[in-house]
Amino acid sequence: MILIVGLIILIAAASIGVVGVFGNMGAEHALGTGGDFSIFGYHVMGSTGSVFLAGIVVGGAALLGLALVMLGVRRSARARRGVRMSRREAAVVDRERDDLINQRDIARAETDGPVSESPGSRRHWFGHRTATR
Template sequence: MIIVLGLILLVVAAVVAVAGIFSNTGSGHAVGNAFAVFGHHMTGSTGTLFLFGIIVGAVGMLGLGMLLASARRGAVARRGLRHSRRETAAVSKRRDEVVEQRDTARARAASAADDRDGLAQERDALAEQRDDLARQRDDLAEERDELAGRQGGAGEQTAGTRVAPMPTDYGDSVPRHGHRRPHLLGGRAAGRR
């Protein structure tokens, strides 16, 4: 709508300019000696003066148009700069969030690695304890076998193969503390302490 209105105004101005120039030509419309621009006296008809006015007006409008276009470009550039700064701030904020998430993930990974290393050390310590206990068990089994070999002679019996109660050195069949049988390895009755 504004373009159509501007085009109509331009056509009307052109018609008025042409009519003003051609209707004021000739010797009957001469410019007097009183008209001067920057010390230069204008001679000719009033139509010529009107043509010079149109040229000066067109140059003025061209300058004004350039000024407004420059201001418009400046406003667009400032708007683009503000938009760019907002985008940069958003990207910077997002980058900071990603860096923070990465640092948190690294800290968690380091903590998990420390926990894993601690558990591995604990596992190794428990394995060493297990191996020590197994050696102690084997040593005790060897001692038991040696003691059983010394005491039993050729007729060696173990708790798993025995079918009758083991003989005791005690003549008393009722042991102390309410137990009915003597301790398997020590030969004495096991009691509560």
């Protein structure tokens, strides 16, 4: 959200600056000789100082937009880094779990001997079969 707001402010300030420069070129737009400065139909009458002040405001808005964009990018990068670290930690836990399962299976095979997979020789939970009645 911060990234989008920052982009909107930055694009608006940049477009105002570009339109102000390219729309007011030439001798007829000189402020000192009775000319005027206009942006999007708004005419600025007065001194070059007032135009300079308006430029400072537009530059400040552009700086604010750029700061918001950088803040949003940093926050997104931090979130991606956290996801990567979580995935790495999950992979380590999975690997350790698989190692423990393999160790358990090896220990069972050493103590019980070979286990056949036939249906009649299935192991029961308590180590013996129930008596038939």
